[in-house]
Amino acid sequence: MGAPDITTTGMLFSSAAAIISLIILTLFKVNLKKEVLVTFIRMTVQLLLVGLYLEVMFNLNSPVINSLYIIVMIVAADYTILRSSGFNSSLFFYTLPAYLISIVSVLLFYTVFVFRPENFFDARYIIPVAGMLLGNSMTRTVVTLERFYSSIKRENDTYLSYLSMGATTKEAAIPFFKRAYKAGMAPSLANYAAIGLISLPGMMTGQILGGSDPMIAVKYQLAIIFAIFAATEISTVLALIFSMKKGLKSNGMLNNGIFKG
């Protein structure tokens, strides 16, 4: 059962949120009106374009195009994530395999064993799921990578003291690896712990609004959370391991060439 369409008038009413925030910004004389307006317009245009694009993709439903689209998404994500972080693009080819392996393997596993759509490459399943996996993995991976390299840089004496006591590069990096991994995971755990009590995830809410049975929506949501968790863990660990080939030199020293100018 599909969700009833929202009329144009309904959509205009929904944009009232923007007007409310504009009124508040005017009342409190906060100089952010232009930014809020631009963000709302930009988001609307982007989502409308994605909607049009996905409609075409769903109609075509070609396994080759769907697979290519996912690969393009992963490449774009890798590029964006490095650009928005404190690193330059020299890590690109070291983090790319981490995303490819994690997203493709988790997507395959969940498509084959959990969601089991009639058509294995059904765009309606694999594209939104890949998007969710990628979006979450990206955020977590960049936080962990930044934490890892910045702590080696900040606590360089500790790192060097391990090397000077005979540690291999990997052995010296392990304590930093563990701390970065733990720090990256903490916000995700806090978010997951709040699900169902404080927050209702967007996907589940969307499914319920779309007419799905709440229990089915919950099952899908749980499956997606577990998939996100798996993809995030794999991509984070692999990105850390692969990036070390570039980020730490053969003599164990930190390669400052990976950071933005």
Added chain:
Amino acid sequence: MIKFNAISICYDKFCVVDSFSEMIGEGEKAVLSGPSGCGKSSILKSAVGFVPISKGSIEINGVEVNDTNISTIRNSVCYIPQKITFDPDETVEEFILFPFTFKSNVDLMPAKDDVTDLICGFKLKPEIMDKKMSELSGGQAQRVGIARGLLLKRPVYLLDEITSNLDKSSMSAVLEVFSQMKDATVLSVSHDKEWSNVFEKVINLGGD
């Protein structure tokens, strides 16, 4: 034995060390002294590959310090920095034993009694082992860090102003331990006169 063969250490175009040559024989104890910024710490760090040299060469027990030999070098040397840093969550025992989890040091894992004896020798109580490193004072953490280095029983020690944050009696205890190590070669950077008085060789950089 540590041999510096006309080494230069330059940052960008400025050379902090220019054609420095020196030899510290096996079992010899030497102090590097000189004004701040004359390159003492850089010389020490270059011997473990932490600071690249732009000219010359360094040998430790006959092995040249370069990227190919760096793991051999780091398994025969112990570099102790001026300020001991640590993971705030680790206990003193975890901190001390961590280097013995490295593949190259597994066989050197010290007996509990040896650790306790050394800790007591540095005027620390054995109960300190269960405390978190973050609970120690700067001086206590420094002494624990020095003790950890000593447990590795390396033939060569490079000490970078390790007693600058210690009180007089703790400094004497540390100095006593290093001067008693007959077989170990020790090169220490220090401003404290006590080191120069006890160690047999004083290498003065850019001074009088």
